[in-house]
Each structure stands twice: as structure tokens, then as C-alpha cells.
Amino acid sequence: MVERRIALAWFTGARAGAALGLCLAAALGPGQPSRAQPPYALIGQAAPDFALHAASGGNERLSEHRGAVVVLSFWSSQCTSCRTQLAALNRSLATYRSAGLTILGIGVDDDTARAVDFARAARVDFALLLDPAKVVGRSYQVDNLPMTVLIDRNGTVRQALRDYNANSDGLYLQKLRDLLNE
Amino acid sequence: MLHRPPTRVPSAAPRRHRWRRATLARLLSGVLLCALAPLALAAPPADAPTSAAGAPAATAGAGDQVPGVPPPPQTGGDVTRKMDEFLQSLKQPAQPAESTAGAPDTRSLDDQIQGLKKDVVDLNRDLFVLEEELLFPSNTQVAVFLSMDVGQFFALDSVQLKIDRKEVLNYLYTPREVDALLKGGVQRLYLGNLKVGSHEVVAFFNGKGPNDRPYKRGAWLRFEKGVGAKYLELKIDDRQHKLEPEFEIKDWE
Numbered sequence: 001m002v003e004r005r006i007a008l009a010w011f012t013g014a015r016a017g018a019a020l021g022l023c024l025a026a027a028l029g030p031g032q033p034s035r036a037q038p039p040y041a042l043i044g045q046a047a048p049d050f051a052l053h054a055a056s057g058g059n060e061r062l063s064e065h066r067g068a069v070v071v072l073s074f075w076s077s078q079c080t081s082c083r084t085q086l087a088a089l090n091r092s093l094a095t096y097r098s099a100g101l102t103i104l105g106i107g108v109d110d111d112t113a114r115a116v117d118f119a120r121a122a123r124v125d126f127a128l129l130l131d132p133a134k135v136v137g138r139s140y141q142v143d144n145l146p147m148t149v150l151i152d153r154n155g156t157v158r159q160a161l162r163d164y165n166a167n168s169d170g171l172y173l174q175k176l177r178d179l180l181n182e
Numbered sequence: 183m184l185h186r187p188p189t190r191v192p193s194a195a196p197r198r199h200r201w202r203r204a205t206l207a208r209l210l211s212g213v214l215l216c217a218l219a220p221l222a223l224a225a226p227p228a229d230a231p232t233s234a235a236g237a238p239a240a241t242a243g244a245g246d247q248v249p250g251v252p253p254p255p256q257t258g259g260d261v262t263r264k265m266d267e268f269l270q271s272l273k274q275p276a277q278p279a280e281s282t283a284g285a286p287d288t289r290s291l292d293d294q295i296q297g298l299k300k301d302v303v304d305l306n307r308d309l310f311v312l313e314e315e316l317l318f319p320s321n322t323q324v325a326v327f328l329s330m331d332v333g334q335f336f337a338l339d340s341v342q343l344k345i346d347r348k349e350v351l352n353y354l355y356t357p358r359e360v361d362a363l364l365k366g367g368v369q370r371l372y373l374g375n376l377k378v379g380s381h382e383v384v385a386f387f388n389g390k391g392p393n394d395r396p397y398k399r400g401a402w403l404r405f406e407k408g409v410g411a412k413y414l415e416l417k418i419d420d421r422q423h424k425l426e427p428e429f430e431i432k433d434w435e
Contacts (some may be wrong), residue, residue, distance in 0.1 A: 051354040059339065059354040 040160040041141060047151045048139040052106065052129035055119035060104060060127050063155070068102045069179045070151040074137060075128075077109050077118035079145040081164050088169050089148075090124040092176060099180045100153070104129060108137045108145070148172060152179050314373075322375040323411040326383070330363040332420040336397060336427035338363070339389040341416065343372055346381055350374060371416065376407050385416050387429050403431035 042048075047070070051061040062070065073089055075082035086105060093103050103126040109115035112132050119128035131137055140149060143162070150159040159175045161168055326343060338360050343351040351372050355363075363369065382404050391397025405412065413434040421428040 051356065053354065059356045061354070061356045061359075064356060064358055 037143075037162060040157075040162070042149075042157040043160065045157055047149075047155050047157050048136075050136045050139065052131055052136060054127045054129050055107070055116045056127070058127075060129055062104070062151075065102045065104075066155050067153055068100045069153055069176070071101065071103045071176070072140065072149040072151065073103065073105045074140070074142045074145060074147045074149075075105055075107055075118075076145050077107070077111075077114050082146045083118075083122060085146045085148070085164055085168075086122050086124050086128075088172075090126065092173060093124075093126055096176065096180060101176070101180065102126070106131050106136055108132075108134050108142065150175055150179055152182065318373055318375055320411045321409050322377060324372075324374050324376045324381075324407065324414070325370060325411065326372040326414045326416065327368050328363070328371045328416045328418075329368045330360075330418040332364075334420050335392050335425060336387075336418060336420070337390040338387065338418065340387075341371065342386040342388070344384040344386075345374070345376070347384075368415075376412070378407050378409060381405055381407055383414060383431060385429070385431060387416075387418065387427075392426060397427070399427070399429050401429040401431045403433065405433050 047062060049061070049063045051059055054060055062072075071089065071092075073085065075086060089103050089105070093101060105119075105122075105124065105126060105128040107115040107119065107128060107130050109118070109130075110132055112130055115130055115132070119130075122128065129136075140147075146164050148159075148161040148164075149157060150161075152158045158179060161172055161175075324345075328341065330338060338355050340352065340354045342349065343353075353371060359369070382402070384400060384402050386398060386400045388396075388398050401416065403414070405414065415432040415434060417428075417430045417432055419428045419430065420426075
């Protein structure tokens with residue numbers, strides 16, 4: 001009888017622990033399905049224009065790249081997957097630059113010096129811009145890092161990739177090819 | 183000899199039901215015929231001279247008799263009139279195609295598209311002018327321009343503009359814009375409204391000066407705003423004898 005009660009208590013405790021673990025994993029775990037995000041409001045609208053300082057010097061204005069497919073990648077020095085994504089973007093730039101691809105990385109760090117250090121270490125062939133006031137980040141409604149926005153040759157926002165995972169690169173390349181072929 | 187497959191009559195449907203179905207079908211066809219008869223009478227016959235002959239039946243008066251066209255029925259006048267109008271509207275676009283002996287008239291279509299595009303561009307321009315006139319009336323308008331000459335001692339990076347101690351603009355220059363300014367371009371930097379009276383404008387110029395060093399200078403001007411529009415110009419020039427740039431705000435009287 002006593003063994004039966006112990007077994008029942010163990011079973012109940014194990015069940016409660018498993019439920020708690022599942023809840024925690026759903027809330028915090030990176031491997032779980034992503035939270036439902038609201039649709040990106042800027043899709044189909046004209047991309048907000050901006051001009052920002054580049055970490056390497058000089059300034060870049062978005063409207064000067066009208067006619068090219070522009071990829072905006074929002075990054076931060078504190079974001080671990082941003083470095084991986086910037087490297088993937090650099091590879092795509094090497095492939096599709098001749099087809100009219102322009103990539104602009106926009107850092108939303110508060111600390112400009114830290115962002116410049118990150119930009120130097122990233123070693124990418126495209127401009128890494130600095131947005132410490134987060135003016136551009138707000139206008140593009142950045143709610144996740146890294147975040148990639150694809151703008152077509154007419155200056156219209158066409159895609160926004162807000163969840164970066166193992167499948168993101170393939171999806172990004174597919175969307176990018178579609179835009180370059182238009 | 184072809185063997186016709188026997189049609190299978192469901193055994194669940196007795197003869198009485200089949201008779202009911204046939205009666206219902208006959209009744210429905212009768213109702214449809216009665217409903218469509220006035221419409222069929224109202225429509226002109228296919229060989230009747232219509233819009234191509236330049237005498238549409240719908241436009242003829244109630245008492246006129248167009249030869250070859252049956253008179254419209256007296257009942258259901260609204261429906262027949264609408265039907266006639268619809269038929270006429272369908273036939274009218276076919277007129278230009280007949281004039282070119284049945285050839286595909288793609289050229290006229292292109293001309294129409296070009297005309298529409300031109301109309302849109304003209305309308306957009308008119309709206310832009312109207313918007314500017316409404317937002318910036320000439321009696322309160324203040325415009326600030328920027329020009330740059332030579333640029334040997336100064337590489338422009340940004341301009342910050344303050345009017346009456348309030349920042350109204352902070353503009354970053356890209357290399358292409360600096361090139362355009364060095365080629366003689368004049369940029370309209372700011373357009374706003376100010377009331378009549380005395381005002382103050384301050385401009386800060388950021389960039390790289392001699393020896394590629396960060397360089398920041400300011401220029402200041404107090405001006406009187408009258409009834410008409412006021413135009414100011416920020417001028418960046420090279421002062422050769424001092425080997426440094428010169429910044430000036432000029433009031434266009």
C-alpha cells in the first residue's frame with residue numbers, strides 16, 4: 001500500500017515537472033516554434049527614405065539605390081546570430097551584385113564605438129550604417145534582431161524576414177532571386 | 183454495329199415521380215419563355231442598321247419610325263430602354279476598328295495609353311504646385327538654398343540648420359550629392375513658413391577640413407521677413423589666401 005502511494009506521488013510530481021518544463025521551454029527555448037508575429041505593416045508600401053553615417057566613413061542614402069534590389073539588414077553588436085547573418089548576406093552579395101543587388105546593414109546599437117568595432121570585425125563588402133538614435137529602426141518597425149527587409153527596384157517593401165534560423169538563408173535566397181528576376 | 187449501353191433507371195424512382203419531374207420541367211421552361219419574350223422583342227434584329235449606320239434606335243424619338251427597326255414595345259419601357267443603351271454602349275467601341283478595315287488597331291491604343299500617362303504626369307505636377315502653394319503661401323514662405331564652390335579645403339558631410347534657435351533640419355550628404363554641388367548645383371535645403379518680422383538663422387557645417395581633419399563651423403544671420411517670400415543661401419567657398427573654407431549666409435533681396 002505504501003509503495004503504491006509513493007509511486008502515485010512520484011508519478012504526479014513527474015507529470016507536474018514535465019508540464020512546467022514544457023511551459024518554460026515554450027517560453028524561452030530557441031528550438032521551439034516561433035511566437036505568432038503580426039504581419040509586417042510596411043509590405044507593399046514605399047520604403048521610408050533615410051540617410052545614415054557609415055561605420056567606415058561617408059554617408060548612404062536609400063533613395064540613391066532606386067533601380068536596384070536593396071536588402072536592409074538590421075543588426076546589433078549584442079546579437080549573436082547577426083554576425084552569422086551578415087556573413088550569409090555577404091556571400092549573397094558576391095553572387096548577385098552584378099544582377100543589381102545592394103545590401104545595407106543598419107546597426108541599432110546605442111553605443112556607437114561598440115557598433116563601429118563590430119562593423120570592423122564583421123569584414124563585409126557592404127556598408128554598415130549606424131543608427132544610434134534608432135530613427136530608421138522605428139520607421140521600419142524593427143521588433144526582432146536580426147531582421148531583413150527586401151525592397152524591390154521601384155522602392156517598395158516586398159518582404160521582411162524577422163525570424164532567423166537554419167532555414168532562413170534558403171528562404172532569403174529564394175525571395176531575393178524572385179525580386180532580382182522581376 | 184454499335185451497342186448502346188442500357189440506361190439504368192434507378193429503381194428507387196417510381197413512374198409517378200418521373201411524371202412529376204417532367205411536368206415541373208415543362209412548367210419552368212414556360213415561365214422562362216414568358217419572362218424572356220419581352221426582352222427578345224425589345225432587342226433589335228441582327229441585320230438591323232444600328233450604331234454603325236449612325237442611327238441608333240434608342241436615340242430615336244418615341245414617335246419616329248426608323249426603317250427596318252421594329253418599334254419598341256410599350257410595356258416594360260425601362261427595361262428595354264436600359265437594354266438598348268447597354269447594347270449601344272457595347273457596339274460603339276467597335277466603330278474605330280471598322281474604320282481601319284478590321285486591322286488590329288494597336289497604334290491607337292498605344293496613343294491612348296501615352297495620352298493617359300501624360301495626363302497623369304500633368305495632374306501630378308499641378309497637384310504638387312497646388313500643394314506647395316497651400317502649404318507654403320508666398321507671404322510666409324522662407325526657402326534656404328545651399329551652394330558650394332571649389333571645395334578644395336572642405337569635404338561636406340552634413341548641415342544642421344536652426345531658425346530662431348529651433349532645429350529645423352539636419353541633412354547628411356552622400357558623395358553623389360557633394361559631387362552635384364561641386365559641379366554647380368544649388369540645393370533647396372529647407373522650405374518653411376515664418377511670420378513677418380525679425381528672425382535669426384544659424385547653420386552648422388560638418389565635414390573634413392584641411393589635412394582631412396574633422397571640421398565644424400557655423401554661420402549666423404539675422405534677417406527681416408517682409409510680406410513676400412524670403413530666400414536665403416548658404417554658401418561654402420574656399421578662401422585661398424587663408425587656405426581654409428569660408429561659410430556665409432546670403433540674403434537674396
